[in-house]
Amino acid sequence: MRPGRGWLGLAAALLVLLSGVLLAFSLGRYPVSPADLLRVLAAKLTGAPTGLSPAVEAVVLQIRGPRVLAALLVGSALASAGAAFQGLFRNPLVSPDILGASTGAALGAVLGIFFSLGILGIGAASFAGGLLAVAAVYAIGSALRGGDAILALVLTGIVVGSLLGAGIGLVKYLADPYNQLPAMTFWLLGSLAGIGPGDILPLAVPVLAGTAVLLLLRWRMNVMSLPEEEARSLGAATGPLRLAIVIAATLVTAASVAASGIVGWVGLVVPHLARFLVGPSFPRLLPTAAILGGGYLLLIDTLARTMAPIEVPLGILTAAIGTPFFIVLLARARGGWS
Amino acid sequence: MILEGRGLAIGYPGRRVGEGLDMALAAGRATALLGPNGGGKTTLLKTLLGLIPPLAGEVRLDGVPLAAIPIRERARRIAYVPQSQGAGFGFTVFETVLMGRTAFASPFARPSTSDEEAARTAIARLGIVRLAERPITEISGGERQLTLIARALAAEPAVVLLDEPTASLDFGNQGRVLREIGALREAGLAVLFTTHDPNQALRHADAVAAIRDGRMIESGPARDILLRERLERLYGTPVEEVREGERRAFLPG
Numbered sequence: 349m350r351p352g353r354g355w356l357g358l359a360a361a362l363l364v365l366l367s368g369v370l371l372a373f374s375l376g377r378y379p380v381s382p383a384d385l386l387r388v389l390a391a392k393l394t395g396a397p398t399g400l401s402p403a404v405e406a407v408v409l410q411i412r413g414p415r416v417l418a419a420l421l422v423g424s425a426l427a428s429a430g431a432a433f434q435g436l437f438r439n440p441l442v443s444p445d446i447l448g449a450s451t452g453a454a455l456g457a458v459l460g461i462f463f464s465l466g467i468l469g470i471g472a473a474s475f476a477g478g479l480l481a482v483a484a485v486y487a488i489g490s491a492l493r494g495g496d497a498i499l500a501l502v503l504t505g506i507v508v509g510s511l512l513g514a515g516i517g518l519v520k521y522l523a524d525p526y527n528q529l530p531a532m533t534f535w536l537l538g539s540l541a542g543i544g545p546g547d548i549l550p551l552a553v554p555v556l557a558g559t560a561v562l563l564l565l566r567w568r569m570n571v572m573s574l575p576e577e578e579a580r581s582l583g584a585a586t587g588p589l590r591l592a593i594v595i596a597a598t599l600v601t602a603a604s605v606a607a608s609g610i611v612g613w614v615g616l617v618v619p620h621l622a623r624f625l626v627g628p629s630f631p632r633l634l635p636t637a638a639i640l641g642g643g644y645l646l647l648i649d650t651l652a653r654t655m656a657p658i659e660v661p662l663g664i665l666t667a668a669i670g671t672p673f674f675i676v677l678l679a680r681a682r683g684g685w686s
Numbered sequence: 687m688i689l690e691g692r693g694l695a696i697g698y699p700g701r702r703v704g705e706g707l708d709m710a711l712a713a714g715r716a717t718a719l720l721g722p723n724g725g726g727k728t729t730l731l732k733t734l735l736g737l738i739p740p741l742a743g744e745v746r747l748d749g750v751p752l753a754a755i756p757i758r759e760r761a762r763r764i765a766y767v768p769q770s771q772g773a774g775f776g777f778t779v780f781e782t783v784l785m786g787r788t789a790f791a792s793p794f795a796r797p798s799t800s801d802e803e804a805a806r807t808a809i810a811r812l813g814i815v816r817l818a819e820r821p822i823t824e825i826s827g828g829e830r831q832l833t834l835i836a837r838a839l840a841a842e843p844a845v846v847l848l849d850e851p852t853a854s855l856d857f858g859n860q861g862r863v864l865r866e867i868g869a870l871r872e873a874g875l876a877v878l879f880t881t882h883d884p885n886q887a888l889r890h891a892d893a894v895a896a897i898r899d900g901r902m903i904e905s906g907p908a909r910d911i912l913l914r915e916r917l918e919r920l921y922g923t924p925v926e927e928v929r930e931g932e933r934r935a936f937l938p939g
Contacts, residue, residue: 438774564794571785573775577737578768582841583761583789627821628775631796 354632357625361636365420365643372416372650378407410545418543418551419649420642422608423618425555425600427641430615431622431634432562432597435573436590437498444601444615447505447594451512452481453605458519458532467542470535471550471606478602484508486594497576497590538609538663540649551607558600559638565593569630611645611663613670618644620677687712688876689734689764689845693743696726696733696900702741703729704900711845711876716867718887718908719880721897722921727880730897731847734878735766747845761789765838767848770830776821779833783809786840801840808839812866828859835866846870848879852886864890884936888912896920912936 373380380388384400388408391398398405407413429444437446445451456477460470485508489501516536523529571584572593579586604611621644622637645662648669652660689711697703704726711717719727732738734745736752745752747763755763765786777785786808787801797805809818812832822830831851838846851867852860868890871877881887887894887908894911896904898920904911914927917936926937 435775567791567796568788568793570775570777570781571788574785575768575771577732578766579788580737580757581735581761581764581766581768582785582837583758585757585793589793627778629777629781 354626357622357627358632358636358639360625361622361640361643364647365639368643368646368650369416369420372419372646373408373412375650375654376412378403378412380404380408380412384408414545414548415540415543415649416646417548418540418607419646421548421551421555422540422604422611423614423645424638424642425559425604426611426615427618427622427637427644428559428562428634429597429601430641431619431630431637432569432593433615434619435569435630436593437502438573438575440620441616443612444597445509446502447485447598448481448509448512449478449598449601450605450610450612451509451516453478453602454536454610455481455512455515455519457535457606457609458516458523461528461531461535462519462523464528471547474606475550475554475602478605479598481508481512482594482598482602486591534661535609536663537661538611538666539652539659539661540608541653541659543607547607551603554599554603558596558598558603561592561596562600563634563638565589565596566630566634569593569634573630609663611666613666613674614641614645617670617674617677620674624677624680689745689747691730691734691740691743691745694730694733694740694745695742696729696738697741698738699741702900704897705742707743707897707900707902708905709734709878709895711878713844713876714871714874715892716871716877716879716890717893717895718891719878719895719897720882720884720887720904720920725897726900727897728849731766731849731878731880735764735847736760737766758789762841763843764845764847765841765843767831767834767838767846767851769849769853770827770834774823776823778819778821779814779825779829779836780805780809780818782822782833783836783840786837789841804842805836805840808836811839812836826859828855828862831855831859831863832866835863835870839870843875845876846878848877850880850882852881852883860886884912884917888934888936 370382373385384404385408387398387400388405392409426444433442433444433446434440453474457470457474460473465473485501485504489504492500520529520532523532568584568589571579571582572586572589576586618641619637622633622640626632626636648665649662652662652665687710691707691709694707695702695705696707707730721727733740736745739753747755752760783805784797784801787797787804790801791797809815812835814829814832814836817825817829822833848867851863855863864886867877867879891908893906894904894908895902903920904916914925917925923938928935928937
């Protein structure tokens, strides 16, 4: 790490975030210029009239504003959780759903749709599903005594995830093919199209709380990425730390999936990009990944709603952009992780 | 004695690796742990570190049972230099050495200036200042081993346990690492290292313990233990002895 590279990388991430926000407002059926955006926000804060048409205000405050916030929160959450898990599991190919958070949340959501729980009910079922899945994986993985604790967790995650996937298949098979199945399919593909002002709070509270915990623990994540016994010999209480990181990362992942459906690849690609910018050390990596993840997902979401006459599902775009991008990263890394 | 294990049975629940083991480490003295692969050297090291509890017997640090000492307090007194592995994230040498100060801060706190100072001092002591900002994935195995020793020293410990510090190092780097181990002993630390090479023990250790099949078959001053017939028995292979005046060396086979 050359001195100064850290600040440059953080500045680059902030630039992506800022340009993402400006592009998101100025593109689409109702473009909002940066000047109008600032005017509406200033008016909202001071209570003074904007002098702009109510339509612009509605776009900023009711429609696009919440969607932009949701994209920032979801992208940031998935990237932070991904970075934390890649460190914790000492594997750069790990994504936030390694312990079944996404699959559990997906099963919760399709069950919610199956039982016609309504928008809020589906979100709650999804969030609960994600938390329950990881709790089950953690309980089973920790009960498997002897051997490598991390390996036990990963293998349990794979097994439980596969079972949950079968559950999703079963619910889809049983679902009403004209009414429920399209909703399930759309949800599983991931989208922020349905986000309204009321969706922000249930997303923001767990995401901000979980991200805050991860950021607070970032000074310990370097040592947590060492082999277990080595970390303990250095004085790290690996058991409690691992549990805290898993809970925080699961909280943000489950809340994200509950709000946006399955949006893959962000949690895998963005931490790599952030490592490329600021190096692997978590005190710098984690804030950079959080900022970059928000900007990255916002840019992709803007593309999703503007590139075609109809919305392209977000999860399809993140995969279509993420995979080639990831291959390029792997080729550049020449087998190394940094 | 700083670190002392008495009547230790070592291993994991359901898998006993060794028993009846005694080990005592004193300040300013180096002990070499010899023995064939799979004989229990690393397991004994982990037991002395408190990473795995002894199945019987007790490890004491300054007379206090290791199990009664909080993990952070223990990490400040006993440092561990694990066998260096290539894989992992490319933290810089400085970031790696700074991890040696983990036990000095709360889990939510950033390293203090005194932590960074201790890391810099340890890096200077090992003579790797020019590597400080290099990723550990891009330096040589010998330099990585020196980095891990610096990380152990950053905690300013009283005891250092090294697991095969010269394994997979070339001849020159073996010399560098062994000189640093000698310097630790000179500085008054209690040192224990495992090795496959009796000559390293002969040259750099005050005492030698030899473990085979989980039992301590030799233990005592290096000059008394490191004899041709005893090594032949330990490793089960013929050994040739080379003498020059007072100095001795052994050649396997």
